[in-house]
Every structure is written in structure tokens, then in C-alpha cells.
Amino acid sequence: MTDRGPGKDKPRKDRMHFRRNRQQPARRKHWQLPPEESARDDLATTNRETVRTKGELSRKRTVVQREPACLAGTIAEGIAVAVRGQYVDVDDGNRVWPCTVRRVLRTLLIRDRSPVVVGDRVSFTPVVDAAGNANEGVIEKVHPRRTSLMRCDGRRTHVIAANVDQAVIVGSIFEPMIKIHLLDRYLVAAHWGGLAGIICVNKIDLDGEGFADEILDQYRRIGYRAVATSAVAGIGIDELRSLMAGKTTLIVGQSGVGKSSLLNAIQPGLRLPTAPVSEASEKGRHTTTTAVWLKLDVGGAVVDTPGIRALDVAMVPLNELEQHFVEFVDRVPHCKFPNCVHIHEEGCAIRSAVEAGHIERDRYDSYVELFYELSEVSKLLREKPGHGRG
Ligand SMILES: Nc1nc2c(ncn2[C@@H]2O[C@H](COP(=O)(O)OP(=O)(O)OP(=O)(O)O)[C@@H](O)[C@H]2O)c(=O)[nH]1
Ligand SMILES: [Mg+2]
Ligand SMILES: [Zn+2]
The missing domain is CATH 3.40.50.300 (P-loop containing nucleotide triphosphate hydrolases)
Known part of the structure; x- marks a missing residue:
């Protein structure tokens, strides 16, 4: 029980993973030399000590965050209309507020890599400066994304x-x-x-x-x-x-x-x-x-948006790729094998449709290109489970 009760002011505590840069220690660090001959009896179970990085489980920290309602000032809502470095411009329907992002929010969303993006619906607190004017805000919450x-x-x-x-x-x-x-x-x-x-x-x-x-x-x-x-x-x-x-x-x-x-x-x-x-x-x-x-x-x-040369869609799971080619969807159930990936299989309804000219070869080629690209990604994911996208 806490003596503070379930009031609005009660800070919330979250255990956060530290962001890891590497999956493996860069190298083994043999900081201690092998023990001397004479000391061997004392070290019955090990004859060498090494110093390693801490395991994943211990790499956490506690982040204390207060609910937005207990911050000074009112909470406003708006749409992120531009992201400029540390600043996000938020349009509340009447005016645009340059906002920073509450640090705790950045930490909570760190795995996301895109904590606030253009089009996000956000809640923010207007901040009053020394002269009593509210010209900036602090983003407290990013609402779930519809798309x-x-x-x-x-x-x-x-x-x-x-x-x-x-x-x-x-x-x-x-x-x-x-x-x-x-x-x-x-x-x-x-x-x-x-x-x-x-x-x-x-x-x-x-x-x-x-x-x-x-x-x-x-x-x-x-x-x-x-x-x-x-x-x-x-x-x-x-x-x-x-x-x-x-x-x-x-x-x-x-x-x-x-x-x-x-x-x-x-x-x-x-x-x-x-x-x-x-x-x-x-x-x-x-x-x-x-x-x-x-x-x-x-x-x-x-x-x-700025132009980009190439678009990597590695977030799409390999087994879902076919669903994103609209003209494939109705034909897939007609493939002979239920697990057909439409590359070499016998009795493939997709390949027959390509041969018959019902599916454009260009589109099929795009599918094949993406299929091989995503296969590489899923191979990597199998080999190295820590290889996360995001
Ligand atoms: N001939 C012709 N030129 C065009 C047309 N539309 C745009 N351009 C020219 O193409 C060039 C690039 O146009 P932008 O509008 O800057 O292209 P963008 O896609 O916004 O490029 P980024 O901002 O770099 O991604 C400019 O010189 C335009 O005048 C068009 O319909 N016909
Ligand atoms: Mg442009
Ligand atoms: Zn098939």
C-alpha cells in the first residue's frame, strides 16, 4: 500500500531496457591474467577469470513519469506538422506551437525510433516564459497511430x-x-x-x-x-x-x-x-x-515528403508479402500447395496467371524481388534472434 493513494499526482514507474548498441560484446576482455601456478588450488572451478559486459536482464533502469494532468498548465491537443531536430511544430487548429518532446516520452518510445512524426496526434503542455507568454509547448503524449x-x-x-x-x-x-x-x-x-x-x-x-x-x-x-x-x-x-x-x-x-x-x-x-x-x-x-x-x-x-532513391520494406513479414499484391489475393487459394510461395512450385496459380497474361510480369517481378529480399531478412532473424527491426 502506498500512502499517496491512487491520486492523479502519483508518479508511474516503468522499468526500461537500456538501448543496446551491440548484440555481442565487441571482444572478450581478458583483463585478468591466468592465475599463477601457486594459486591454482584456491581456484578449483575456474582457471581463468574474464570480465564481460553485463547480461541483458540486468540492463534496465527505472524511469519515473508523472501523468500529464499533474503538470502545470492545461493540456492542449494538436497535429505534428513538421519535425525539425529537437523541435516539433504542433498545430492546435488555431496556431502552430514549437514543442519539445518530454524526455521521458523519448525514453519510452526509444525503441520506436520515430517518437513523433508528421501527422501524429499529440497532447502538449503550453509553457509560460518569464514574461508570462506561452509560446512553446512540451509534448506529453503521442496518440496511437491510425495509419x-x-x-x-x-x-x-x-x-x-x-x-x-x-x-x-x-x-x-x-x-x-x-x-x-x-x-x-x-x-x-x-x-x-x-x-x-x-x-x-x-x-x-x-x-x-x-x-x-x-x-x-x-x-x-x-x-x-x-x-x-x-x-x-x-x-x-x-x-x-x-x-x-x-x-x-x-x-x-x-x-x-x-x-x-x-x-x-x-x-x-x-x-x-x-x-x-x-x-x-x-x-x-x-x-x-x-x-x-x-x-x-x-x-x-x-x-x-523528400524523395528517396530506394524503399526497403523489410518490416513486412515474408509470409504476408503476397497479401500486399492485390491481384494475387483471390488466386492464392488455387495454388496446388497450400504453402506455395509462387516462385518455383508446380501448380502455382500465380505463375499460371502470369503466363496467361492475367498478372503483369512487371508486378510479378516486383513480388519476386521483394520475396528474395525479405527471405534474407527472415534468414537473418532466424540466425540471430536479437536482430530486431525497430
Ligand atoms: N517537364 C516537366 N517538368 C516537371 C514537371 N513537374 C515538375 N517538373 C520539373 O521537375 C523538377 C523537379 O521538381 P520538384 O517538384 O522539385 O520535384 P520533387 O519530386 O519535389 O523533388 P524532391 O523535393 O527533391 O523530392 C523541377 O525542375 C520541375 O520544374 C512536369 O510535369 N513536366
Ligand atoms: Mg520536393
Ligand atoms: Zn503459388
Whole structure:
């Protein structure tokens, strides 16, 4: 029993794991020399002492945290609209508050690696400065995420944005040339995170051959919304705007495909920076550097994101991969073997559908590429159980 009773002021104690940098001690540290001949009798059970790092079980500490209600001031709520180093900008509907994150929260969420991301719903305490003005806040709580778009980077998982309804996945027909497999990776990540995927092929003003239509039809046939656009020539902008109206949208894709240009065309007042792709490499210049949440005049919001070259979706378990290829789902039960992974098996309904032209070979190739990539991850997980993603 505690003499404090179950009041609001009662601090909560949590036993936290220390963050470990290494799974194994870097090397064995034989800090003590083997015992002298003469001392051997005293050391009946061991003839050598070593000093090792502490075991996992002992590497914990106690973190004491108070419930937000017992902090001075009122608790406000808002949406994280930008993350800038240690600061998070939080929009409470009336104004934007630069906020820091309560240290204890950072510690509690440390395994997460993305304690607060753009789109998070947060509770924060406005902080009053010496002059009595409340200009900053401290984030006390991050609410559970309804959706999230994630990517892996080595052993870490990053959340690109949270609580968005849909991802507009942009590729440009040229400069840089479209990468179909990257679009498919984004679709897998979007599905995994609970977002609807929309395909957008931009720069169709450069498309003399009609490549864009072919690609878009490929995705429309399997049920995705797919839009051809040109931010420069103003094509498809109304359609894209109406798809975004009233929703929260994440716009993703390689650097230089025209994500920010499309948003500027949809809502000219945004004035997002854009820059030409490099002439030599035809690659973008990573003009947008952090994710930002922007309100749309048509209702809803959009998160512009920095372009990324490759998308590692290692957070998806291997045995779930097939579920994220929508056109596979109904066919999988027709495979001869219930554990068919659709690579070499006899009587595979997926491979027959590819041969018959009912599943696009490009999509199947994306599946195979991801299958082998995720197999490597699950092999690693089996060999080294400590190899956690996150
Ligand atoms: N021809 C053509 N050029 C375009 C189009 N849309 C964008 N661009 C050009 O492509 C270049 C890159 O555009 P950005 O909007 O900066 O591309 P981004 O995807 O936001 O790139 P990051 O912020 O680096 O990820 C700019 O020079 C744009 O003018 C288009 O529809 N057609
Ligand atoms: Mg940009
Ligand atoms: Zn199969």
C-alpha cells in the first residue's frame, strides 16, 4: 500500500531496457591474467577469470513519469506538422506551437525510433516564459497511430508520416525515368501501413510515345486509382486535387519526379521550393528535405515528403508479402500447395496467371524481388534472434 493513494499526482514507474548498441560484446576482455601456478588450488572451478559486459536482464533502469494532468498548465491537443531536430511544430487548429518532446516520452518510445512524426496526434503542455507568454509547448503524449507509412534503413524502421488516409505515389515518365518496382514497393508499404495507394505518372508533357497510359492502365486494371499529370502543362491537376479533397494525403516518390511542383499546381499559394533535376545524372536534387503537413483549400491536408532513391520494406513479414499484391489475393487459394510461395512450385496459380497474361510480369517481378529480399531478412532473424527491426 502506498500512502499517496491512487491520486492523479502519483508518479508511474516503468522499468526500461537500456538501448543496446551491440548484440555481442565487441571482444572478450581478458583483463585478468591466468592465475599463477601457486594459486591454482584456491581456484578449483575456474582457471581463468574474464570480465564481460553485463547480461541483458540486468540492463534496465527505472524511469519515473508523472501523468500529464499533474503538470502545470492545461493540456492542449494538436497535429505534428513538421519535425525539425529537437523541435516539433504542433498545430492546435488555431496556431502552430514549437514543442519539445518530454524526455521521458523519448525514453519510452526509444525503441520506436520515430517518437513523433508528421501527422501524429499529440497532447502538449503550453509553457509560460518569464514574461508570462506561452509560446512553446512540451509534448506529453503521442496518440496511437491510425495509419503509418514506414520504411526500413538497415536495422531501423522509420515512420515517414502517420494518420494519413492515402499515398499518392509519383513517378515521372522521364527525368528521372519511372521505376515501376519502386511504385510497387510504395504500394506494399502503403498497404502495410493501412493507406490507400494512388498512382500518379507525372511529366506526361515529355511522353511522346504514350508510355504513361500503358503503365496507368496496368494499375487501373487491378483496381487502383491512377492519374496522368503534368505540373508544367497543367494536365490532370484538377483530377488529383479532387482525389485529395477532404482527405489527408501523403505524396511520395523519387527525388525530382515533381511532387512539390504538383502540389504548387494544385494550390499555388503553397510556394513549395522546387529545383531542376541534375542534367548529368537525371536525378533529383533532394529539394524537399523534411516532411511537411500542409492544409488544402479544398479541405484536408497533404504531406509533401523528400524523395528517396530506394524503399526497403523489410518490416513486412515474408509470409504476408503476397497479401500486399492485390491481384494475387483471390488466386492464392488455387495454388496446388497450400504453402506455395509462387516462385518455383508446380501448380502455382500465380505463375499460371502470369503466363496467361492475367498478372503483369512487371508486378510479378516486383513480388519476386521483394520475396528474395525479405527471405534474407527472415534468414537473418532466424540466425540471430536479437536482430530486431525497430
Ligand atoms: N517537364 C516537366 N517538368 C516537371 C514537371 N513537374 C515538375 N517538373 C520539373 O521537375 C523538377 C523537379 O521538381 P520538384 O517538384 O522539385 O520535384 P520533387 O519530386 O519535389 O523533388 P524532391 O523535393 O527533391 O523530392 C523541377 O525542375 C520541375 O520544374 C512536369 O510535369 N513536366
Ligand atoms: Mg520536393
Ligand atoms: Zn503459388
